[in-house]
Amino acid sequence: MRRKPGQLVPLERTICVTAARLRRRGGIDFYGYEIAKTLADAEDRPLLTAFGTLYRALGRLEDMGLLESRWEDPEIPARENRPGRRLYTLTAAGEAAADHALNLATQPARKRARRRLAPA
């Protein structure tokens, strides 16, 4: 998909919105598989986002300053006998992008509702 500089593609917008929702529920960090699963659940999709698509989108969001990432403390995965996770956090700019995306998504519905309610 060709994009204008600084513009988010739908998946990136959805990631920001989902990360903002996770944050409101108390989840400050998230990792790749977790966000893939949350996205699939939210959109009622049977398949998780493809590996390449997901991690490329996360990388772009990080490059744009909407996400920050860090590797978890190596002691945790060592204790749990699993590979380490890269943890992403939504930045203030990311939160603003999520709000903007939500506004854009609700605007047409609001306009339609206003049109229906307006006196003839």
Next chain:
Amino acid sequence: MRSPLFAAAVGAVRLWTRLYTWRMEPALGAARRAEIESDLWACEHDDALISPLSPALHVFVRFLRGIPDDLGWRVEHDDLGDDLLRSRFVVTAAVALIVATFWTLPLFGQGAPSRRLNVLNCARASAPAQTGDEFRLQVVTCAGAFFRPE
């Protein structure tokens, strides 16, 4: 522990990730491989995952659908230099993809050939390689499993 088919799908993802991170900035390539490894582990241990596909096919479809983005990501972080190296990379990627597809897809059918299962069982038993040498050793060892007497 998942089926040999799941191991095959995971093996295909690992091989592909190795390939498209080949000869790129080591830290960047290692970070991508570690992230994919973590995702595969989470997928393998996620008993709550509901999908119309088997777990193995689910991983395989995620892998195939993400290939254009993997290549796009690689081009974005392109340090392939001259045209010859770039065209070698593309040809190698295409050949590996075709071989991986034709190697793996028949396994989703009935009666998977036992020699291939030897290779898959070997791959499943191997821990993810930490270094290039370890990876090459695993490839040779598991390729040898194909010729193990019945």
